[in-house]
Amino acid sequence: MIIEINTQSPTPIYTQLRDQIVLGIAGGRLLPGEDLPSVRRLAADLGINFHTVNKSYAMLSDEGYIQMDRRRGAVVAGGIARREAFEADLLEELTLSAAEAICHGISEMEFAALCGRAYQGAKNGGVSND
């Protein structure tokens, strides 16, 4: 998959990288068991500090999206176990999003529809703007 990093974005580069890899896994562009580039190679190709890539890989590894194999390096994880803690975090994030939606006058139905579109978009590799 192609990773694109906006060097001027207010979002930190390690977060952008982490998010794109998660989107890649969800959208099927990165398959379970697939080798990811080494930290140094990816840093060199993106022209960013390798500590930044290391930080993203460490986050992804902690969250269970990738596994760090001593011989193969970073590998996309197989089945990612469902965790209660994750659901609690997700609910918290969605609550904040829902609150923002309410402030912007978005109804519950509309919010649910947007959530559905976001879910399908992540699964199919992109959010459509229709």
Added chain:
Amino acid sequence: MTDQNIGLFAINAFVLALCGGLYVVLPYLTRKSLLFGVKVPPEAYYDPAAQELRKSYVRTCLLGTLVLLLICAAQFMLWREWTMAAAMYLPLLVIPLYFIAFVPNWKRAAHLKAERGWQVPSVVFAETSSSHTRGKLSNVPWGWYIAGLVLVLATFAVAVIQYPHLPDMIAAHMDGSMQPTRMVPKTWGSVLMMPLMNAGLLVVLMLPVGIMIERAKLQIDPSAPRKSFAQHRAYRRRMGNAMGFLTLSMVLLLALVGLPILFPVSPALGGVIFWIGMGVFSISMVVLIAVILKTGQGGCKVKVDVDESAAEDEAPAAKSKTYGRGDDKYWIIGTFYYNPDDPAYIVEDRFGTNIGFNYAKRLVQLGTVLLALGLVATYVWITMQLL
């Protein structure tokens, strides 16, 4: 001696004309998003002022090459005994010619960018599979290098086997029909000289170039990243194989030229051996030049069929693109990359199709100094031999 001088003069003139010719095509091989080392939007390529810069650069190159050729001809007519020295030193003048032609246009291009307010997206790209395979070097066309290594090892083996049967004096220098022009006493050093040089050529010079082609950081067009990655794949495949073929042909040439040291040959057979080696080497050079001209910088001239609309979905960051001045500040006079924050050692050049280095890296600095010292030492040594 006169024959040799004519040959040297011809080679000298050919090298000067070839360099001049390559200089002239460089701006047309460079990707459209680079104007004399300055990053610009691809459509800027067609700006009349940009076109005028390219024309002015071509005029300087042609004029400079003509002057060098005239100097070369004048030297041959007036001071023929200096032809060897001229063949060594005149080609060096193509280096200042490059800067004389390039630097003023780099300055004008930077002004033009400011004047027109040209901006480029502040994004960088990587492709996970490409980074992974290039990191592992699994796509380097190893076959050429393995064949070269087998050939070099074979010449070592033949030299070792043949050593006891060699006379006390062996050839150290030969003419075009492989007849000795200078003899030296037989020692392991003199007998293994050619295989050692060949091994050095293969391992120290050519193999690193092959690896650099595979490892260099890619430049990606932000408006068509998928196309850029596909073009890069084609570029690495073509350039990798062309350089591999050139490597094998050079190894073959040196192996053939070294053979008559071990097995003296008749002038007729010597001539055939020499021209077979030179023939294969020339073909590989022609193939390499053709690949460079047809492929362009990082494959920018390769036609690939990719669906760019799918790429939009892949990159959520692309939807909120920001624009800026790009990374021009890291390119000293638009030619030398100096960026301490970039972990990359090998990068694509900003002008032409070559590969360059990140001069902010200690290893690169050390390598450059060693190379420069080596070059100066070689020149001093050869000059002292001439005097």
